[in-house]
Amino acid sequence: MTSFKIAIIGAGSVGFTKKLFTDILCVPEFAEIEVALTDISEQNLAMIKTILDRIVEANGLPTKVTATTDRRKAIEGARYIISCVRVGGLEAYAEDIRIPLKYGVDQCVGDTICAGGILYGQRNIPVILDFCKDIREVAEPGAKFLNYANPMAMNTWAAIEYGKVDTVGLCHGVQHGAEQIAEVLGVKDSELDYICSGINHQTWFVDLRVNGRRIGKDELIAGFEAHPVFSQQEKLRIDVLKRFGVYSTESNGHLSEYLPWYRKRPEETARWIDMSDWIHGETGGYLRHSTETRNWFETEFPRFLDSAGKPIDPARRSNEHASHILEALETGRVYRGHFNVKNTGVITNLPADAIIESPGFVDRFGINMVSGITLPEACAATCLSSINVQRMSVHAAISGDIDLLKLAVLHDPLVGAICTPEEVWQMVDEMVVAEARWLPQYAHAVDDAKARLAKGTVKTRDWAGAARRAVRSIDELRAEKLAG
Secondary structure (H helix, E strand, C coil): CCCCEEEEECCCCHHHHHHHHHHHCCCHHHCCCEEEEECCCHHHHHHHHHHHHHHHHHCCCCCEEEEECCHHHHHCCCCEEEECCCCCHHHHHHHHHHHHHHCCCCCCCCCCCHHHHHHHHHHHHHHHHHHHHHHHHHCCCCCEEEECCCCHHHHHHHHHHCCCCEEEECCCHHHHHHHHHHHHHCCCHHHEEEEEEEECCEEEEEEEEECCEECCHHHHHHHHHHCCCHHHHCHHHHHHHHHHCCCECCCHHHHHHHCCCCCCCHHHHHHHCCCCCHHHCCECHHHHHHHHHHHHHHHCHHHHHHHCCCCCCHHHCCCCHHHHHHHHHHHCCCEEEEEEEECCCCECCCCCCCEEEEEEEEECCEEEECCCECCCHHHHHHHHHHHHHHHHHHHHHHHCCHHHHHHHHHCCHHHHHHCCHHHHHHHHHHHHHHCHHHCHHHHHHHHHHHHHHHCCCCCCCCCCCCCECCCCCHHHHHHHHHHC
16 A cells, blocks of 8 residues: 545546546555545535545545645645646636637637637646646645646646646547547457657557557548548548548547638538537537536536445546556556657657657656657648647746737637738737636736727627537436437
8 A cells, every 4th residue: 555645626627536536546555545626616626525535435445535725735745736627617718719709710629729729728827837836835845747737738838847847748639549540440449559649639640550560541541431430520530631641639629620721611611520529520519518517517416426336446447647647656567658748859850848749658767758759741740830839828828928929829720721910919809808817917918908909990790600509408418318
């Protein structure tokens, strides 16, 4: 047995926190740890603590669970700090989607780059730096910061470069993409080996092998085009596969908003997306999904609590990286995964300061990245476009320089395919004014932005987007679950 403390910031993300907690307790040596939950929402904090207490009780474990709105108290003495925060919640997120639509920018998710992702980063980065200050001052010496929060690259970049904390960014896009590939090839997940490298949400399967046999582009394309579901849901990803020669980790909807080619003409959007689920390209799809999930959880809390009373099954441990990293660091059992870290030569044709996502191995010595990977030129070019936006966005968030923020948005691939510079300048002013309460670094710029908006000449429109669905009520969700 080993005893240490884990702090989870943003623990009010109830479903995700429950998954992380259950995964961690699948490691037998971790039974006596302390998990400190912290969130700004007392209601969500109370709900998740009740659920986790039920898990501990049902499994007869000595695990200690604490909950507090005092973040510094939760971090105090922690060896690992996990962040899954969304600064501004769904209220700010709705503005990330709504305002760009007025200027023709139609996003599916808006949490990585594009106009919404950039503003999301501006809200998150000051708070991330506050986390880092607490970690440096009160956490266990040498504590590791595991960031799950988007925009992944920007948050991790800020934590490493400005927060000066040992940080790794974690995402599950690689695992999900690999599961798809195994399915279209008709093999077990365990039979598929791969090297996947790039930047978060633009990571590329540059080497695929089934039982040691290399899988070529043509075989992969044939598999996806023959698949009865993926051939419809992943039309854009398949098109990129055909042109680039490699498959992207990211969902159809996500990838569509990172590239300048597929969402710039509303009349063509339907050609590339699929409306069977939000993740395949629906306008504001993740905002709708998140809103419905929140409403559903609050209504169905008793059912969630009841499910927490079941025994933990290690065979059902998820493929989220966090528990596997902790297990490797604490026990020495080696874990291979894909991690977001500063480049420094890991990928030869991306900048050294960029946050890349690439393979690595974890043991007691830490996270050891596989270096010397060279991306196909088209993949590198696409990543570079986003990296340049990310770099400017991080520096703008740190400095509070609204002109640099506008330049970051101007250089975003999708925004640049749609908007003129004048439109970008007005759009950013409007977003900064609307989200001012979450943007302390721009407080000095808000009045001038308001004045410019009052004199603004750019015409906007009240537009729901090319592929919008309404948020479903609890009764509608319940009826759909019963029917399906």
